[in-house]
Amino acid sequence: MTPHDLLIPTWRNMLRALSGMTDKAATHEKGDALLAEKLADDMLPLSTQYRFVTNLPGEGLARLAGLDFTSRDDDPATFAEAKERISEALAMLDRVRPDDFLGAEEKFDMTLPIGMTFHLSAQDYARDWALPNFYFHTSTAYAIMRMNGVGLGKADLVPHMGAYVKAAG
Incomplete structure (x- = not known):
């Protein structure tokens, strides 16, 4: 599986799921004030979870596919x-197209804002950085909304799984 084959459908599925969760959160009694809620005092608020979830695909595409x-x-x-x-x-x-991406084994340097640099392949980046961070912030957004009484369940986090349901019988 190439980084493109792994990342693009995953980002698309989860962004669509977050969009659906956002529709439900927008009708919550707290309204937009819900965006200030956190899971814990030392964690970032829901609004920042949105920023990270919507930035992470672009950051990944800049590194892996040369997207500006x-x-x-x-x-x-x-x-x-x-x-x-x-x-x-x-x-x-x-x-982006599949042929825009680096080859799975092509290596590059990723430097974080804190100055730490990693040297890793496109495959390693997709598996070990891009997806874990994306899922963390998407799941944190879900948890903040759920903790605050937004009517969400597991199906809201993975609605794309409905395509795989096998009919009984």
Whole structure:
């Protein structure tokens, strides 16, 4: 499986799931104030989870497919803005083709804002960095919403699994 084959469908599925969860959160009694909620005092709020989830695919595509992308450093202030960022991230996924990607074993350097640098292959980056971080922030967003009474269940996190349901009988 190539990094493209792994990342693009995964990012697309989870961004669509987050979009659906956002629709439910937008009707919550707290309204946009829900974006300030956290799981724990030392964690970042829901608004920042949206920023990270919508930045991570672009950061990955910049590293792996040469896409011109600049991460946003501001959090969405409303659920409508969060939905727009999700839509933008989904549209960005449509701009890359499999042959834009580095080969799975091609190595590159990834430097974090704190100055730490990793030397890893495209495959290692996809498996060990891009997906774990993306799932962490998507799941954290889900957990913050759920903890605050948004009517979410596991099916809201993985609605794409409905395509694989086998009929009884």
